Amino acid sequence: MKYFILIFISLITLIIFASCGLIQTSSADKETERIADEYGGIYVFDKEIRDEIKQREKEREEARQKVTTGDTFWEQIEAIDKNLPRILSNGCKYYIKGPSKQELHENDWSLYYQKIKEYMGEEVFNKLKRRLGVTSYYIDKNGKVIPITMLTYISTTITTYGLYGDEGAGFRLTNSYSVDIAGDNIFYLENGKFIKSDEKGKGARH
Structure with a gap:
């Protein structure tokens, strides 16, 4: 009788947790999470230029906070x-986004990929390459895209168990959504090799 009561209480607890969406599973295994934690993050090809961009973006943000609404907003x-253009000290315009489809097609990224592969090894690189992309770059005098930072992460599916939906859409017992597992590491290219720094860039993309 005692065991029956314990089992009954456990079942009720599970039902309550499930109804609140507190029970969830992830499609990522522990090894995948370890790889994301150890190798995920921002790979910086030029620290000096990145620091220059961070300073300029800080100045632009401070200026934006002083903008007032009204007829003179624009x-x-x-x-x-x-007054604060996105122009580097070398005279080149920089972008804090990924390249366009045309730029991706017209430029060769193999040398940059190779440097990252040399750091993490081919096996890990092959797992992360699908989610490896340029997040900031500049255009040199010859019109070539020069990556400043690349971000790598792993995408996984989280499934929560509970009661979802409504009468119109119908009810279901699970709800799934995608999340990105990205380490908050920052790696700097020094003397031709990447080195993990002590800095952390939680939530940063470039």
Whole structure:
């Protein structure tokens, strides 16, 4: 009788947890999570340029916070771009986003991939390459895209168990959504090799 009561209480507890969506599973195994934790993050090809961009973006953000609404709103925004342009000290324009499809097609990324592969090894690289992409770059005088940072992460599916939906859409017992597992590491290219720094870039992309 005592064991029956314990089992009954356990079942009730599980039902309550499930109804609140507190029970969940992930498609990523422990090895995948370890790889993401150890090798996931930002790979910086030029620390000096990245630091320059961070400083300029900080200045732009401070200027944006002073912008007021009204008839001169757009004039104030244009003034920021004029006074604090996204231009590096080398005269090249930088971008804090991924390249366009055309830029991806027209440029060779193999040398940059190779440097990252040399650091993490081919086996790990093959697992992470699918989610490896440029997150900031500049265009040199010859129109070539020069990556400044690359970000790598692993995408996994989280499934929660509970009661979801409504009468119109129908009810279901599970709810699945995708999340990205990305380490908060920052790696710097020094003397031709990547080195993991002590810095952490939680939530950062470039």
